[in-house]
Amino acid sequence: MALEFIRSHGNKAAGLPFSDAVRLGDLLYLSGALGNVPGKMEIVSGGIEAETRQTMQNIARTLEQNGLSFDDVFKCTVFLADMKLWPAFNKVYVEYFKPERLPARSAFGVNGLALGAMVELECVAYAGK
Numbered sequence: 001m002a003l004e005f006i007r008s009h010g011n012k013a014a015g016l017p018f019s020d021a022v023r024l025g026d027l028l029y030l031s032g033a034l035g036n037v038p039g040k041m042e043i044v045s046g047g048i049e050a051e052t053r054q055t056m057q058n059i060a061r062t063l064e065q066n067g068l069s070f071d072d073v074f075k076c077t078v079f080l081a082d083m084k085l086w087p088a089f090n091k092v093y094v095e096y097f098k099p100e101r102l103p104a105r106s107a108f109g110v111n112g113l114a115l116g117a118m119v120e121l122e123c124v125a126y127a128g129k
Contacts, residue, residue, distance in 0.1 A: 003022060003023070004022065005019045006022065006023065007019050007020055008065070019031060020062050020065075021066060023127060026126060027127060027128075028063075028066055028068060028124070028125045029122075030062055030123045030124070030125065033055050033058045034051075034055060034113065034115060034117045035052065035054035035117060035119060041115060043115050043116060043117050048085045048088045048089060048118050048119065049092050051117065052089050052093060052119055055119055056092065056093070056095075056121075059121060059123060060096070067127075070096045070097055070101075071098070072125040072126050072129075073103050073124070073125045074104065074126055075123065075124040076103045076105045076106075076121060076123045077105070077106050077108070077122045077123075078093075078105060078106070078119065079110045079120040080107065080119055081110060081113055081118045081119070082118070085118055085119065086107070089119055103123070
């Protein structure tokens with residue numbers, strides 16, 4: 001099986017040292033996404049709900065660029081700068097998945113995220129349609 005490294009124009013232009021995603025066979029591994037303004041190295045304002053919504057939109061963009069959607073996501077890992085943000089994060093997160101298709105998930109409280117973000121989310125999707 002060959003690895004396919006997928007880098008967006010935005011990541012290339014910003015000189016970011018990682019791929020947006022890597023495809024291996026029928027799986028697409030997405031890099032951790034932040035709630036940054038697309039094409040900019042700044043987190044959206046408005047608190048955890050706004051940041052989570054932007055994070056989800058950034059993930060949606062990567063999925064769409066690869067012919068996928070949130071219906072194809074089966075595993076997520078959540079990183080929160082403060083576990084007290086968990087309920088507010090979940091409030092937004094569940095809007096993006098059908099109740100019968102919630103991914104398996106892990107969550108961690110961390111001691112800091114890039115750009116001072118409050119949340120980072122990485123996902124794995126099935127790409128073998």
